[in-house]
Amino acid sequence: MKFWGIVAFFLACTIQVSAQILSPHALEVDYVYETVVEVPMDDTFSSSIDAASFQAQHMFGIFSSPTVIEGMGINSEYIHGIGGPKSQSEILILSEEVFEKNQQSMVRIHYKNSGQMILHKKAAEKVLNQGSFIVPLPTNPFKIYRKKCTDSHYDTFGDYWYFYDPYREGCERLSQEPYAQEVQVKVKKSKTRNIQRSAELPLLRGDNGNGDLFSIYMIHGFAEDKKDKEDDGRLNYEIAHEYLLEKGFSVERLKKSSPYPLNLYKKAVTLSNGKTIQIEIRSLLVDTEMGSTSKVFADFFKQAVATADAIIYEGHSGLGGNLNIPELERKAGKFNFPDKKQIYYFDSCSSYSYYLDHFNAYKTKTNIDVITNGLSSYFHTSPLVLKEFLNYLIGSDNRNFQWMTILNKMESVLGKETYLVNVGGL
Numbered sequence: 218m219k220f221w222g223i224v225a226f227f228l229a230c231t232i233q234v235s236a237q238i239l240s241p242h243a244l245e246v247d248y249v250y251e252t253v254v255e256v257p258m259d260d261t262f263s264s265s266i267d268a269a270s271f272q273a274q275h276m277f278g279i280f281s282s283p284t285v286i287e288g289m290g291i292n293s294e295y296i297h298g299i300g301g302p303k304s305q306s307e308i309l310i311l312s313e314e315v316f317e318k319n320q321q322s323m324v325r326i327h328y329k330n331s332g333q334m335i336l337h338k339k340a341a342e343k344v345l346n347q348g349s350f351i352v353p354l355p356t357n358p359f360k361i362y363r364k365k366c367t368d369s370h371y372d373t374f375g376d377y378w379y380f381y382d383p384y385r386e387g388c389e390r391l392s393q394e395p396y397a398q399e400v401q402v403k404v405k406k407s408k409t410r411n412i413q414r415s416a417e418l419p420l421l422r423g424d425n426g427n428g429d430l431f432s433i434y435m436i437h438g439f440a441e442d443k444k445d446k447e448d449d450g451r452l453n454y455e456i457a458h459e460y461l462l463e464k465g466f467s468v469e470r471l472k473k474s475s476p477y478p479l480n481l482y483k484k485a486v487t488l489s490n491g492k493t494i495q496i497e498i499r500s501l502l503v504d505t506e507m508g509s510t511s512k513v514f515a516d517f518f519k520q521a522v523a524t525a526d527a528i529i530y531e532g533h534s535g536l537g538g539n540l541n542i543p544e545l546e547r548k549a550g551k552f553n554f555p556d557k558k559q560i561y562y563f564d565s566c567s568s569y570s571y572y573l574d575h576f577n578a579y580k581t582k583t584n585i586d587v588i589t590n591g592l593s594s595y596f597h598t599s600p601l602v603l604k605e606f607l608n609y610l611i612g613s614d615n616r617n618f619q620w621m622t623i624l625n626k627m628e629s630v631l632g633k634e635t636y637l638v639n640v641g642g643l
Contacts, residue, residue: 237410238569240639241625243300243591244341249331250402251311255357258315258322269308269328272358275378276334277301277567278367279352281593284384289340295633298592299340301570306332333407335569335591335637344404353383353397361391412642413586415617417558418609421526422494426557433498433610434521436514438505438532438539440596443476449596453531454478454502456600461498464611477503477513488615496611505530507538515548523553527560527610531599534565540572554585562588562606564599569639584642586620591637601630602638 238245254272256262279285280301283293291299312327336344344350355361361381364372366388368380383391390396422431435457440449458480462468466482482498499521503514518540521528533539540563542552563572568589588606605627609618620640628638 237407237412238335238639238641239412239414239620239624240335240591240637241621241628242338242635243335243637243639244338245333245335245407246341246345246404247331247407248302248334248402248404249329250352250400251327251329252354252398252400253325253327253356254354255318255323255325256359257357258324261359262324265310265313265324265326265328266308268324268326269310269330270306271378272354273302273306273308273330274304275355275358275381276352277379277570278377278381279354279383281380282382282384284382289337289343291337291339292633296337296592296635298337298637300334300336300591300637301567302334303332304570306330335639337591337635337637345406348405349401349403351399352402353392354400355383355391355397356395361396363388363391366391414621415619416560416586416609416623417617419490419615419617421558421560422488422615425526426555427524427526429492429494431494431496431610432525433496433527433529434517434525435498435500435529436505436518436521436531437500437502438530439502440533443504450532451502453596453600453603454500457500457603460600460604460607461500466496466498471499475513477501477511479517484611486611486613488613490615492615498611505532505535505539507535507541507544512548515545518545519549519552523555525559526557527562529562529564529603529606531564531603534563534568534571539565558584560586560588564588564590564594564603566590566593568594569637569641586640586642588624588638588640591639592635594636598631598634602627602636605630 254268256268262268281298286293286296286299289299307330309329310326311329314325316323316325358378362374362377366381366383366385367377371380381391382388383397437454437457438450442448445451458468461482464484466484469481469483471479471481479499479501482500484496485493486496487493501513501517503517504511505514530540538544546552569591572587572589606623609623624638624640628635
């Protein structure tokens with residue numbers, strides 16, 4: 218699961234509704250709800266906004282409960298969530314009240330939260346028909362941690378909100394008072410706007426600021442241990458290497474003394490329109506954790522943003538922190554988004570929730586299509602999905618393929634499963 222390096226935060230801000238998404242299996246909806254949260258007035262308290270945000274992000278765990286999934290008419294054996302909210306939302310504090318409980322100072326915060334979320338089409342159809350659905354948000358999110366109610370591997374308090382299941386056998390009381398309150402989440406279909414329905418590959422692989430060069434940057438993050446030769450991230454890097462060699466690419470190892478291998482792959486491809494393009498793929502295996510002291514990832518990603526036609530990130534999301542631009546700029550300097558067509562593919566857990574609006578805040582006149590996942594993705598299936606995507610990028614067929622065709626093909630290798638892969642424009 219691509220979720221390493223978790224830090225508990227949920228971005229609250231005055232949001233700008235960004236691009237509507239295209240997805241074979243998901244829809245985007247607007248949501249709004251009003252509720253209260255109670256938290257202790259101790260060292261854990263920073264602000265009312267943060268307290269409300271912390272409560273709100275527990276929707277991730279609830280949406281992944283098999284009970285919730287099955288309740289939406291979805292088979293939880295294959296689909297591991299109904300969706301997730303964007304981390305950027307608009308939280309309005311309506312009132313605050315300090316009170317005493319069990320000889321401890323507490324604050325009760327009444328707030329309103331609105332934003333967007335991605336939902337599996339079956340779930341979206343059901344809740345849109347109803348106009349709302351009920352979510353048992355924790356009244357005091359600091360008081361609901363139970364190790365038996367969360368993932369067996371990601372079992373710390375810091376991970377709890379994403380993995381806990383308040384409906385699991387023996388944990389049901391976490392979905393009931395006094396531990397939780399039933400919150401009515403009102404939903405409506407997101408406002409329709411004109412979005413690019415094709416991938417515009419002829420434009421991307423034409424003179425897109427690079428002449429006849431088509432440039433792809435690939436970033437492979439480690440799964441757990443960069444020293445482990447069998448680390449899933451390292452294995453996926455090697456699988457991509459073998460795939461490109463099979464496709465006829467030459468390879469050159471760059472920066473041979475670096476502990477993070479960087480390969481340059483080259484191939485001349487004659488397209489179906491008779492034009493020959495030069496494809497270059499830079500593929501890096503690197504530590505992508507936001508806490509890493511290395512600048513290698515930040516420098517490489519900055520270079521990719523400035524020059525590449527397509528950028529592919531395969532690794533942990535780190536709750537959006539691994540691709541947090543301000544943090545990366547502290548290491549590598551200011552990012553420059555070029556005035557050109559680009560495609561970004563962020564293959565990490567719940568990347569829809571973190572990256573669409575996040576990158577929209579930093580781009581200028583760029584034309585970027587961003588492929589993300591609405592649910593958790595997994596290292597063991599990523600190479601299969603990646604190969605299907607790369608087949609379109611490096612193949613000779615120069616037709617203007619529709620995004621829905623590409624996304625359907627990418628997820629076809631998952632069988633009955635789906636990551637709710639989607640694309641949105643910036």
